[in-house]
Amino acid sequence: MLSNRLIRKLDFTLIAAVVGIVVVSLIIIGSATHINTPSDERYWFVQRQGIFAIVNCALVFFMLHFDYKILQRYGNALYIFNLVMLVAVMVLGQSALGAQRWIQIGPITLQPSEFSKIIMIISLATMLDKRMGKLNTFKDLLPVAAYVALPFLLVMKQPDLGTALVFMAIFFGMIFAAGVNLRLLMIIFGTGLACMPVFWHFLKDYQKMRIMVFMDPNVDPLGSGYHIIQSKIAIGSGMLFGKGLFGGTQSQLNFLPENHTDFIFAVIGEELGFIGATFVLILYFIMLYRGTKIANEARDNFGALLAVGITSMLTFHVLVNVGMTAGIMPVTGIPLPLMSYGVSSLTTNLVAAGILLNIYMRRQKIMF
Amino acid sequence: MVTTNKFRVRLETLSIIVIVVMLTLISRLGYLQVLEGDYYSRLADGNRIRLIPAMAPRGLFYDRNGALLVSNRPGFTVSLLSLVGPVSDDVVARLANLLKMSKEDIYNKISQHTGFDPIHIKSDVGPEIITVLEEKKDDYPGVVVEIQPIRNYINMELGAHIFGYVSEINDTELEARKGEGYKASDIIGKFGLEKVYDKELRGIDGGGQVEVDVTGKPVQILGKKEPVPGCNLTLTIDENIQKAAEKAIDEQLAYLQAKTEYKKAKAAAAVVMNPKTGEILAMVSRPAFNPNLFGGGISTKDWDLINNNPYHPLDNKVISGEYPPGSTFKVVTGSAALEENKVTPEEKILDTGKHWIIPKVNADGEALGWIDFRVALAKSDNVYFYEMGNRLGIDLMEKYARMFGLGAVTGINLPYETDGLVANRRYKEKVYKEDWYLSETFDAAIGQGFQLVTPLQIADVYSQIANGGTRYRPYLVSQITAPDGTPIQKFSPEKMGDLGISKRTMDVIRDSLRNVALEGGTAGEVFKNFPVAIAGKTGTAENPHGSDHGWFVGYGPYENPEYVVVVVVEQGGYGATSAVPIGKKILEAAFHIEPPTKEDPGLK
Structure with a gap:
């Protein structure tokens, strides 16, 4: 059992934010999947997401019993597991929208790339723990980069540009926190920018189109640009107070595609308005801000690195997903954490929140 | 342990990045939802x-x-x-x-x-x-x-x-x-x-x-x-009169084309007007068109048929067809001569078949001998009216033509009405840069030469004669009513002018016109035994482009005129044989007269 001492050290603010987001998520998924119109399967999505939320909360609570430190012991093993899993997707995976991302296990469709994000964070934290403050030269950085590059390339191969970009965010967030030489970081970014045209070459046509459409959705208003245009219309037309739950015409009349998954934030914007959307963003802000605080107060470097990795991942997700629905980020297929429908993503993010709680619960006692 | 200052700064930086990200997103939402909200609402409405x-x-x-x-x-x-x-x-x-x-x-x-x-x-x-x-x-x-x-x-x-x-x-x-x-x-x-x-x-x-x-x-x-x-x-249209007029014209044109030398008698116009009000009771123009063809977008074939027809089916010849009035104009010349005392009704003039100053002749070369005004008008003698033209001069004739409303649109409520032409010196000077010749005065006096009128103008002229000298605006609509039947607008007769010609003159003119439809007049044969007293005038207008145009103007009952009928048959030859039969049938319809059976419309 958890001691009372530990329970008292739980981050209740973070818990409140996470629970708040999950509750909003269930309501909005309900609205987006027409729970108010009679149909045999109208509760399917909400039920499923709700069950997984509860199961995962139990899982997280169970995990709190173990000191997060044991993760460090399995860091390398998890890394290998990650690679195997990603290869398995490529071999066994089912295609969806031209990308192999799914593995069917019984009634559950798993999206391994979601789990691979959190595994990536744990393995990288394990590796960087010993290199804190020792990332000053290109030679120092090379092994770390190679370590990340392997799963990164496997994800790119799927192709899952979204997850690959999340890996980048995690990588940069964590080496930044691990004290990488800033000039080195600048050089990497500079080189990266310079290599953009080469990179462009390796993108699939539909990915190129997404980026072109991001620049100007009207190049293909009924094709690739359609999502962005309809999403912006949904959010904008929500105005200050929103059209009310179930009242969003863009969402309810299906003008807004993928309204319960990647574009769920547009439903929030449309039905809850600026006030509701801002409220949701504040919940996210609390969660993310707590993430950075937890990194700050972690007992050890490993904990700090884990917290930074998780926060980087979540921040990137929120930025890219909300940015995408609001038309300031390209369409990359990154879900909104704890909000978008999808059990793999939900599990990953709840586990991530659990790890944050774990770290905070076992923080250093000396405050200054 | 993350204790050194450098790492603290790094973590603080990450916090700041989180704050910046959130502020960016919230600003973007504010822009979309608050500033541009109306615009996107319209787009959303447009979607649905x-x-x-x-x-x-x-x-x-x-x-x-x-x-x-x-x-x-x-x-x-x-x-x-x-x-x-x-x-x-x-x-x-x-x-x-x-x-x-x-x-x-x-x-x-x-x-x-x-x-x-x-x-x-x-x-x-x-x-x-x-x-x-x-x-x-x-x-x-x-x-x-x-x-x-x-x-x-x-x-x-x-x-x-x-x-x-x-x-x-x-x-x-x-x-x-x-x-x-x-x-x-x-x-x-x-x-x-x-x-x-x-x-x-x-x-x-x-x-x-x-x-x-x-x-x-x-x-x-x-x-x-x-x-x-x-x-x-x-x-104001009377469907029965309209139908009778259309039928009469169609039959007469068919007859002329089939049984006479006037093969090109394909166009005609007729109008029936109430001289006391200006109401139009019937208005026909030939060839016609089927207006139902246009509603759903006319086919190219139908359009070509209409558009390439040399007789212009889309022209309403009653208001836009300009013809030399021929002898129908003699009432204008005659009124002027009597009113200006250039002649008395009793004065007799010798018709030897041609005028003595300029050897212009009667249409068929006949010579009527000593004739007075009434006989001259009833028999449509040209030599007599050349002399009237000679005595009046072109300027007085122009003045009287304009008094009757010629040379100007009648003001009927239809589009594309034309104004015709009154023969005058200024026109000739302007167009031909030449002086006026006496022979042109002669031509003008019998409604030839420069004179051009529309059938509706002629109806207007004879209405004034019939009603004693008031010119009304011809009109086609008596009332506009709302769908539920409440009147929105009523139209009543509108006076356009007073002729200002003495009753004495008008009586002589009317008397002479009555004689036209009596035995010995140019329409006398056709109206023999007609139960209503008709007055009128025939005309045969020379047409430089083909056969003569036939005219008939009639009104009745003579004592209290209710209808003025004008008929013109393009290239139909003599008015008496082309236009009068049509006019008679129209008058029969107007007066509800059963026509005697077995009548060949072309025979007089």
């Missing part, structure tokens, strides 16, 4: 709301006795409802094939259309096409069938030049009338009363506001506005 317009039925036309002349009937219109996706090429190809249109035509209609309401592709299609569309719905996604009122000219060509026709508004009309609520693909009156009273007739379109989902399927009706039908017109 479709306007299905319901065209207002145009106002109806009734004759003076309440007989329905022009109405509407329901017709099927094939339209495309603009969905989220563009209409596929396959569907357009299938539709083009079904409607027998070219694909380009359909694409043109699509590209010219703006807004979310249905794009009209073809109106008034047959039920067989609707059956195909209903049965093979899946082959025609986005194609909808609407029911729209189609203008129905019940009696086809009857009164076509009075009613006019309707058709889809064109770009120039749209540009000119945009401010008045006209919009693309509206049906608009293009000719005749349809054009003049379009605003009153068109009514107010209604429509339904329908919420549709992403596939264009209606989800719910948001609002419905019933169309308000247009106002109805009660015409």
